[in-house]
Amino acid sequence: MTHHGNGARILIIDDEPQIRKLLTVSMHAHHFDIYEAATGEEGILQASIVHPDLVVLDLGLPDVYGMEVLQRIREWSNVPIIVLTAKEREEDKIAALDGGADDYMTKPFGMGELVARIRVALRHAAQSPNEPIMRFDELTIDLAQRAVELGGERVRLTPTEYEILKLLANHAGKVVTQRQLLQHVWSGRRHESESHYLRVYIGHLRKKLEKDPTQPKFILTEPGIGYRFVSPD
Structure with a gap:
């Protein structure tokens, strides 16, 4: 399911329909363009077709481990990626950040904070690194x-x-x-x-x-x- 606004394109890769729905509704209210994928393989495919401005990636996917999805997207894209991870897995957060994720949120998370993190990541991606x-x-x-x-x-x-x-x-x-x-x-x-x-x-x-x-x-x-x-x- 895809909801098109006129804002930044956000790809959500998460196997839980209720989380995708929550994210979609909340982000649509902020005029983001939302694309969804329920599996890692579908997410990797969508990322290459849609060329999103930002990816929200759940590490606990049913088919391909989220870290592999992260690595495969990173092979060809610098798109900002925010990973969602279970609270107790600190080593997952570190591995994801070292593997090229831009930020992480632990489940359960507040939508307000996630939207704020998304705005920071998008703003950061838009800044020219050539500015001295x-x-x-x-x-x-x-x-x-x-x-x-x-x-x-x-x-x-x-x-x-x-x-x-x-x-x-x-x-x-x-x-x-x-x-x-x-x-x-x-x-x-x-x-x-x-x-x-x-x-x-x-x-x-x-x-x-x-x-x-x-x-x-x-x-x-x-x-x-x-x-x-x-x-x-």
Whole structure:
């Protein structure tokens, strides 16, 4: 079943009819164009035919495991993908994010939050990565100059702190896993197990960027998974 509005094209890959119905009704109210698939194979096919602007993918599909659907779509497309996963499977969330998902929601989820996550992912996909200056409230990151300013004042960051901030800001609104950060910042060297390094650097960044480092508004912790940079707008 397909509901056409005039907004972004959203493909829902989920085997539960009641969840598809709930998502379709809610998203149609936000003028999204909705396409549905009940199996992984059908979802992969639809993704190639419809070229959606965003995919909502349930990891627990009856035929092909959701992670495989994710990998197969990722082979040819950078479309934003939000995965739906059962609450207790933290390793699923990490595997999905490391496998190229943009975000995750745990079932049961609130529709308001899912729609907000969809808007963030669509906005992020629409932003040109060639823009050399990123602005988040009073924080400015100049990628060409590798310069960071907070409220007009230059913030002195070490090269490692800058790389962590740049990666998080480039994925604003998305969760970045500890592994993704460690691989990016300490590329090639085997630091994957050393997540305590990361906590130390995140602590330094918060001291330099946050008014109250214990109540961060830019760099949020996703417990057991990684970090999410949010733009407090």
